[in-house]
Amino acid sequence: MSSDVAAFHAALLSSTRLLALCGAGLSASSGLPTFRGAGGLWRNYEATSLATMRAFNTDPGLVWLFYAYRRHLALRAEPNAGHFALAELARTKQDEFVCLTQNVDNLSQRANHPLDQLLLLHGSLFDIRCSNASCSFTQKDNMDDPFCEALAPAAQDFPPGEPNPLLDPYHRIKHVSEEELPKCPLCKTGLQRPAVVWFGEDLDFRTLSKAEMFLKDGVDMILVVGTSAQVYPAAGFISKARRRGARVVVVDPKAREHNETYGLQEGDFAFAGDAATLLPELLAPLIGKTKGDGTFER
Numbered sequence: 320m321s322s323d324v325a326a327f328h329a330a331l332l333s334s335t336r337l338l339a340l341c342g343a344g345l346s347a348s349s350g351l352p353t354f355r356g357a358g359g360l361w362r363n364y365e366a367t368s369l370a371t372m373r374a375f376n377t378d379p380g381l382v383w384l385f386y387a388y389r390r391h392l393a394l395r396a397e398p399n400a401g402h403f404a405l406a407e408l409a410r411t412k413q414d415e416f417v418c419l420t421q422n423v424d425n426l427s428q429r430a431n432h433p434l435d436q437l438l439l440l441h442g443s444l445f446d447i448r449c450s451n452a453s454c455s456f457t458q459k460d461n462m463d464d465p466f467c468e469a470l471a472p473a474a475q476d477f478p479p480g481e482p483n484p485l486l487d488p489y490h491r492i493k494h495v496s497e498e499e500l501p502k503c504p505l506c507k508t509g510l511q512r513p514a515v516v517w518f519g520e521d522l523d524f525r526t527l528s529k530a531e532m533f534l535k536d537g538v539d540m541i542l543v544v545g546t547s548a549q550v551y552p553a554a555g556f557i558s559k560a561r562r563r564g565a566r567v568v569v570v571d572p573k574a575r576e577h578n579e580t581y582g583l584q585e586g587d588f589a590f591a592g593d594a595a596t597l598l599p600e601l602l603a604p605l606i607g608k609t610k611g612d613g614t615f616e617r
């Protein structure tokens with residue numbers, strides 16, 4: 320395992336087909352919390368425990384407040400240099416690069432990442448579907464903020480220094496009842512819910528098969544960006560790429576201390592730091608020098 324940038328550039332230039340697997344760390348410097356590890360709590364709830372159908376069935380108002388808050392943050396955030404670098408890489412290597420992202424924040428799309436080279440493994444915060452799994456209702460690109468009247472507390476901004484009561488578990492917030500949430504316009508019985516993949520739910524079959532089809536034609540390098548890669552099936556792509564002969568390249572603040580988790584071996588690379596700083600530098604031989612506004616100079 321190496322952290323040598325020059326050696327990485329040589330490996331990159333001798334690679335043809337590239338895959339990226341991205342996680343919350345890619346959007347961290349855009350100001351979006353990763354909801355993992357320290358700070359992984361939202362109002363004293365484990366973020367992962369809110370991301371389940373069981374939680375939604377128990378208290379849909381609470382789960383919706385969490386997602387409405389994340390929608391609000393994502394709408395206010397801007398894509399960073401890491402999103403722009405991957406988008407430029409996609410334009411540079413059209414049929415030879417696909418980005419699999421676990422992020423639901425729409426920031427890669429807003430960085431103009433070519434959509435046919437971006438596979439949304441976990442859906443999007445801005446797509447809506449019905450809580451009844453057998454109902455086919457979907458709505459794309461819903462930007463309502465707040466999503467509905469009852470979720471207004473999730474879309475409030477506070478001046479710097481003034482705490483947001485929504486983030487303070489000791490500050491009571493008004494309970495949002497099921498009746499205050501929008502029903503599905505199609506079946507009229509289900510509730511509308513974010514079309515993100517919750518724990519225990521299957522990933523979209525078509526998205527997965529597109530990823531498998533790319534892998535089938537071989538992959539020389541997989542960039543693992545801002546993800547601890549511990550959630551399956553997303554994490555399985557690292558070992559699948561390796562079986563196809565790919566080197567593994569981790570770009571993450573914890574890349575080096577977690578080398579065992581990623582199963583890093585000789586010939587792999589680990590770069591510890593922020594994706595927004597590292598990706599433009601690492602990908603420069605292919606994408607050129609970033610001008611900082613999403614454009615690049617060759």
Ligand SMILES: *[C@@H]1O[C@H](CO)[C@@H](O)[C@H](O)[C@H]1NC(C)=O
Nearest residue numbers: 320575576578579583584585
């Ligand atoms: C992984 O990290 C451990 C602890 O820092 C270190 O001892 C080990 O040599 C590293 N493994 C590789 C392959 O670099």
Ligand SMILES: *[C@@H]1O[C@H](CO)[C@@H](O)[C@H](O)[C@H]1NC(C)=O
Nearest residue numbers: 425428429430445460461462
């Ligand atoms: C997501 O990004 C695309 C591409 O920029 C844009 O057309 C769309 O409106 C965005 N959706 C939201 C909800 O921000």
Ligand SMILES: *[C@@H]1O[C@H](CO)[C@@H](O)[C@H](O)[C@H]1NC(C)=O
Nearest residue numbers: 451452453454455506508509
């Ligand atoms: C779920 O939707 C299906 C198809 O529209 C419908 O037949 C069924 O009654 C719905 N189930 C519930 C619990 O509303």
Ligand SMILES: [Zn+2]
Nearest residue numbers: 449454503506
């Ligand atoms: Zn429905």
